[in-house]
Amino acid sequence: MQSFNPPVRTLMGPGPSDVHPRVLQAMARPTIGHLDPAFIGMMDETKTALQYAFKTENELTMPVSAPGSAGMETCFANLVEPGDKVLVCINGVFGNRMKENVTRLGGEAIIVEDKWGEAVSIDKVEATLKENSDIKIVAFVHAETSTGAMSDAEKLCAIAHQHDCITIVDTVTSLAGSELRVDEWGIDAIYSGTQKCLSAPPGISPISFSERAIHKLSNRKTPVTSWFLDLNLVMAYWGKGAKRAYHHTAPVNTLYGLHESLVMLTEEGLENTWGRHTQNHLDLKAGLTEMGIGFVVNEADRLPQLNTVWIPEGVDDATVRSQLLNEYNLEIGAGLGDLAGKVWRIGLMGFSARKENVTLCLAALKDVLK
Amino acid sequence: MQSFNPPVRTLMGPGPSDVHPRVLQAMARPTIGHLDPAFIGMMDETKTALQYAFKTENELTMPVSAPGSAGMETCFANLVEPGDKVLVCINGVFGNRMKENVTRLGGEAIIVEDKWGEAVSIDKVEATLKENSDIKIVAFVHAETSTGAMSDAEKLCAIAHQHDCITIVDTVTSLAGSELRVDEWGIDAIYSGTQKCLSAPPGISPISFSERAIHKLSNRKTPVTSWFLDLNLVMAYWGKGAKRAYHHTAPVNTLYGLHESLVMLTEEGLENTWGRHTQNHLDLKAGLTEMGIGFVVNEADRLPQLNTVWIPEGVDDATVRSQLLNEYNLEIGAGLGDLAGKVWRIGLMGFSARKENVTLCLAALKDVLK
Numbered sequence: 001m002q003s004f005n006p007p008v009r010t011l012m013g014p015g016p017s018d019v020h021p022r023v024l025q026a027m028a029r030p031t032i033g034h035l036d037p038a039f040i041g042m043m044d045e046t047k048t049a050l051q052y053a054f055k056t057e058n059e060l061t062m063p064v065s066a067p068g069s070a071g072m073e074t075c076f077a078n079l080v081e082p083g084d085k086v087l088v089c090i091n092g093v094f095g096n097r098m099k100e101n102v103t104r105l106g107g108e109a110i111i112v113e114d115k116w117g118e119a120v121s122i123d124k125v126e127a128t129l130k131e132n133s134d135i136k137i138v139a140f141v142h143a144e145t146s147t148g149a150m151s152d153a154e155k156l157c158a159i160a161h162q163h164d165c166i167t168i169v170d171t172v173t174s175l176a177g178s179e180l181r182v183d184e185w186g187i188d189a190i191y192s193g194t195q196k197c198l199s200a201p202p203g204i205s206p207i208s209f210s211e212r213a214i215h216k217l218s219n220r221k222t223p224v225t226s227w228f229l230d231l232n233l234v235m236a237y238w239g240k241g242a243k244r245a246y247h248h249t250a251p252v253n254t255l256y257g258l259h260e261s262l263v264m265l266t267e268e269g270l271e272n273t274w275g276r277h278t279q280n281h282l283d284l285k286a287g288l289t290e291m292g293i294g295f296v297v298n299e300a301d302r303l304p305q306l307n308t309v310w311i312p313e314g315v316d317d318a319t320v321r322s323q324l325l326n327e328y329n330l331e332i333g334a335g336l337g338d339l340a341g342k343v344w345r346i347g348l349m350g351f352s353a354r355k356e357n358v359t360l361c362l363a364a365l366k367d368v369l370k
Numbered sequence: 371m372q373s374f375n376p377p378v379r380t381l382m383g384p385g386p387s388d389v390h391p392r393v394l395q396a397m398a399r400p401t402i403g404h405l406d407p408a409f410i411g412m413m414d415e416t417k418t419a420l421q422y423a424f425k426t427e428n429e430l431t432m433p434v435s436a437p438g439s440a441g442m443e444t445c446f447a448n449l450v451e452p453g454d455k456v457l458v459c460i461n462g463v464f465g466n467r468m469k470e471n472v473t474r475l476g477g478e479a480i481i482v483e484d485k486w487g488e489a490v491s492i493d494k495v496e497a498t499l500k501e502n503s504d505i506k507i508v509a510f511v512h513a514e515t516s517t518g519a520m521s522d523a524e525k526l527c528a529i530a531h532q533h534d535c536i537t538i539v540d541t542v543t544s545l546a547g548s549e550l551r552v553d554e555w556g557i558d559a560i561y562s563g564t565q566k567c568l569s570a571p572p573g574i575s576p577i578s579f580s581e582r583a584i585h586k587l588s589n590r591k592t593p594v595t596s597w598f599l600d601l602n603l604v605m606a607y608w609g610k611g612a613k614r615a616y617h618h619t620a621p622v623n624t625l626y627g628l629h630e631s632l633v634m635l636t637e638e639g640l641e642n643t644w645g646r647h648t649q650n651h652l653d654l655k656a657g658l659t660e661m662g663i664g665f666v667v668n669e670a671d672r673l674p675q676l677n678t679v680w681i682p683e684g685v686d687d688a689t690v691r692s693q694l695l696n697e698y699n700l701e702i703g704a705g706l707g708d709l710a711g712k713v714w715r716i717g718l719m720g721f722s723a724r725k726e727n728v729t730l731c732l733a734a735l736k737d738v739l740k
Contacts, residue, residue, distance in 0.1 A: 001419060001636050003392075004412045004629050006402045016622060019401040022373075027623055028398035031389040031571055032376045033701050042374045049371060065573065066436035066598070069618035073598045100597050195619055201401055203435065203573055203621030225595050227470050228436070228443045246706070248439040249565055251573030252386060253397055254624055259374050266371050331403050336616070 009325070010352075012361055013333035014145050014306060015173070016195035016202050017349035019257075023200055026260035027253050034250040042259055043238065043250075049262035050206050053175060053198070053270060054190065056182035060231070061208040062238040063258060064191070065251050068172045071191030071205025073101060074229045075168045078209075078217050079137060079189055082106030086137040087128055087165070089113075089120040091151070092144035093336050094170055102139070105225065110135060116144075116339060117308065119301040120151040122159065129163040136216075138165045143174035145196075146336045148308035148345065149297045150178065157186040166212050172196060175206065176265060177277045177305035177349055188213040194254075197277065197305055199350025200261035203254045261350075277304045280353040284346065287362035291369070296343055305353065307346040308339070312369065317341045320368055328364040379695070380722075382731055383703035384515050384676060385543070386565035386572050387719035389627075393570055396630035397623050404620040412629055413608065413620075419632035420576050423545060423568070423640060424560065426552035430601070431578040432608040433628060434561070435621050438542045441561030441575025443471060444599045445538045448579075448587050449507060449559055452476030456507040457498055457535070459483075459490040461521070462514035463706050464540055472509070475595065480505060486514075486709060487678065489671040490521040492529065499533040506586075508535045513544035515566075516706045518678035518715065519667045520548065524555040531556055536582050542566060545576065546635060547647045547675035547719055558583040564624075567647065567675055569720025570631035573624045631720075647674045650723040654716065657732035661739070666713055675723065677716040678709070682739065687711045690738055698734040 011018045032039055051061045064071050076098070080086060084107040088099045091114040102109040110132055112124045120140050129135060138160035142153045153169055160167045166188040174180050177197030182190055188210040195202035209217070209231070217231060224230040228248065236245040265273060281304030285295070288309060296308040311317055317334065321344070324330040333345030346361065381388045402409055421431045434441045446468070450456060454477040458469045461484040472479040480502055482494045490510050499505060508530035512523045523539055530537045536558040544550050547567030552560055558580040565572035579587070579601070587601060594600040598618065606615040635643060651674030655665070658679060666678040681687055687704065691714070694700040703715030716731065 001415055001633050003396065003633055004399075004415070004626060006399050006412075006626070007406075007408050008400050009402050009406065011401070011403060013403055015619060016401050016403060019623075024398040024400065024623075026373065028394040029374075029376050030378050030394065031381070031386050031565075032379050033381060033383055033386060034572070036377075036379065036695070036701065038377050042376075045371055045374070066440060067618045067621065069598045070436060070440075073596060077596075097597065104593055104595050104597055193619065195401075195622075201621065201623040202404070202619040203624055223474055225474050226443060226447075227467065227474055228439045248437045249385060249563065249572040251437065251571065251621070251624065252565075253389075253394070253571040253627070254573055254621065256374060256376070257623070263371050263373055325406070331406065 007329060010330045010357055010360060012347050012352055012357060013331045014345045014347050015193065015349060017199050017347060017352040019199055019201055020264065020351045022264065023257045023260045027201060027257040029256050031252050034252055035244060035246065039252065040244060046255065046259050046262060049266060053262065053265060054182045054208050055180065055184065056208050058182065058208045058210055060214060060235065063255065064205040064207055065248060066205060067203055068191065068193035068205045070229065071193065071207050072097065072170060074207055074231065075189040075191050076101035076105060077224055077226045077229050078231050079168065079213060080105045080107040081220055081222055084137065085110055085132060085135045086139055087112060087125065087135050089125065089140035091118055091120055091147065091149060092116050092141065093146035094141045094144060098139045117147045117149055117296040119149050120156060122152060122155050125156060126159050129159065135163065135165055137168060139168040141170040143171060143303050145173045145306060147296065148303045148306040149301050150303045153187065154185040161186055166216060173303065173306055176273055178274055178303060182208055194258050197350045198261045198265065200258040201254060203251060204258050277348060277353045280348045280355065280358050281307065283358045284348060284361065291366065305347065305349045307348065308343050309346065310343055315369065323368050324364055330360060330364050377699060380700045380727055380730060382717050382722055382727060383701045384715045384717050385563065385719060387569050387717060387722040389569055389571055390634065390721045392634065393627045393630045397571060397627040399626050401622050404622055405614060405616065409622065410614060416625065416629050416632060419636060423632065423635060424552045424578050425550065425554065426578050428552065428578045428580055430584060430605065433625065434575040434577055435618060436575060437573055438561065438563030438575045440599065441563065441577050442467065442540060444577055444601065445559040445561050446471035446475060447594055447596045447599050448601050449538065449583060450475045450477040451590055451592055454507065455480055455502060455505045456509055457482060457495065457505050459495065459510035461488055461490055461517065461519060462486050462511065463516035464511045464514060468509045487517045487519055487666045489519050490526060492522060492525050495526060496529050499529065505533065505535055507538060509538040511540040513541060513673050515543045515676060517666065518673045518676040519671050520673045523557065527556040536586060543673065543676055546640065546643055548644055548673060552578055564628050567720045568631045568635065570628040571624060573621060574628050647718060647723045650718045650725065650728050651677065653728045654718060654731065661736065675717065675719045677718065678713050679716065680713055685739065693738050694734055700730060700734050
């Protein structure tokens with residue numbers, strides 16, 4: 001058994017994205033204790049920077065010590081009680097995963113389904129809420145990583161609130177990549193990942209809970225099934241004040257990485273980061289269009305940071321992706337589910353959203369498709 | 371907001387332990403995709419090395435993508451069904467946490483309690499199993515991190531099997547620090563952490579399941595409540611073969627760190643690593659005894675890697691620990707629960723189990739207690 005020296009890739013799949021050397025170097029700083037006063041200070045800065053990234057003043061804003069899937073589960077496990085009716089919007093893989101969460105927790109999932117590659121239909125959600133006055137939660141994916149479609153989180157939250165529902169929103173792929181305003185839009189429980197547009201290494205899931213969400217959590221009749229994800233306990237460690245109670249051992253070095261990526265976000269400015277994603281998307285689109293490669297999602301609902309495109313007819317998916325990986329060290333993403341073999345997912349997330357990446361990707365694709 | 375540069379500490383608390391520069395450097399290697407063929411190869415090596423560390427041939431041996439608490443929850447969430455009777459041995463904080471897991475999952479916890487600082491009583495476990503023929507699982511902590519007591523895992527497993535029970539064993543602090551033989555002792559489900567005697571950064575939890583445990587998992591009548599921790603799904607990613615299905619995004623760089631720490635374990639040899647922990651413990655004990663500082667746990671049940679000692683009379687706990695941290699950059703651990711303020715927990719785990727650490731700790735304590 002020998003040390004592992006990974007190949008140096010350009011990561012333009014659906015995540016992880018390229019990690020900046022500053023962030024990688026931060027990961028290698030000396031490990032200190034998770035109750036060290038110096039570490040507590042870094043935790044506070046991380047929480048404040050996450051509030052900035054989410055555009056929220058929610059006190060309960062913090063990184064869960066596990067990947068995005070655990071962030072999703074944190075939201076559902078804390079907010080869904082057995083018997084709760086939850087409207088789940090499904091327009092891709094991650095809506096399906098939300099439904100799995102609801103039913104495993106003993107909730108009842110009321111499904112609003114839309115075609116993969118389309119945004120969630122506001123009208124259908126509204127109609128379903130009118131028909132089912134006992135729905136308590138509306139859950140949807142803001143940016144579907146499996147299709148590249150963006151849904152209108154602001155409108156969906158407004159409708160949910162009109163029907164006295166709280167909202168759970170998946171922003172794994174949207175946070176720091178495109179417009180997202182937790183407080184202004186009225187998102188109640190939100191989760192994301194570090195390995196997409198924040199360009200920190202994978203393994204952490206930023207979350208934020210509004211007062212409304214905390215109210216539902218505080219009034220549960222049953223304990224949260226998961227001890228590890230129970231926010232009543234987690235907040236004793238991540239909460240306010242200098243005194244923190246031990247809950248679990250935080251992933252110290254991964255949090256160094258997240259912290260450094262948030263420093264870089266504040267340096268660039270959130271709106272500038274959104275703009276950079278848009279600009280690189282437009283450049284990529286221009287090049288792909290020239291090559292006759294079309295997008296799965298219509299222009300209005302298209303995510304700049306995740307470009308899902310049709311594989312040209314007669315071209316073999318796996319052959320092209322292998323060639324890009326082996327000859328150009330370039331990773332692009334495969335399709336999932338029904339879209340497998342039919343589409344590629346080209347990510348422009350975080351540090352991957354750079355002119356040189358767009359240029360390399362277009363040139364390499366041109367070579368390989370010749 | 372500025373980059374975080376942690377102080378350089380010597381970590382002699384209950385974990386995290388000192389991380390070797392080789393492991394820190396591994397964390398900073400370029401991130402690659404979690405489905406990259408190069409990454410899959412590293413995953414296989416990691417699984418094999420964990421089998422070596424656990425002394426098991428269990429096929430289901432892998433690192434859970436979250437800290438030790440999530441490893442604990444993985445074992446309980448997959449194996450305990452509502453109504454299951456589980457014998458839980460409590461002789462410290464982590465036995466209590468096991469009980470929490472059982473009851474939150476709808477199981478019934480039958481408690482065998484022993485004093486903090488003592489090993490689990492074999493006789494009491496046997497008597498309880500005789501009285502309750504419908505107990506299905508026996509759960510106990512091999513090395514109680516809150517007290518420094520080691521229990522006899524081999525005997526406890528033998529008795530459990532005599533009563534047709536499977537065993538869940540917490541080895542967060544024992545793995546790679548003292549003798550542990552999963553197959554020989556008949557441990558059915560085991561979890562550990564990376565930040566103790568493996569000296570990798572925190573955030574990962576190695577687990578292993580025997581055929582007997584997999585049989586119980588495969589015959590569940592209800593789905594596992596947690597989607598994230600459901601081993602039926604996780605194994606599609608961590609299982610055999612070149613083809614891995616996406617489940618969640620693995621913590622790529624933290625796994626680089628774990629891999630490197632396992633390379634170092636194989637270089638030293640597992641038995642040598644156990645021996646190094648014992649030798650450093652004996653040196654520390656000799657020095658502490660000379661200073662009139664006594665151990666909480668009797669000699670036979672004492673963990674070499676976690677030394678829980680009585681704070682000398684008239685000495686203020688917090689003052690001494692602050693002084694050690696601020697003047698010597700030396701972290702030692704506080705007591706938990708009833709032992710808070712009364713004991714210190716001095717860790718000699720992994721890379722922290724070194725002559726220079728023992729020497730520094732003894733000399734600094736001498737200075738401060740003067």
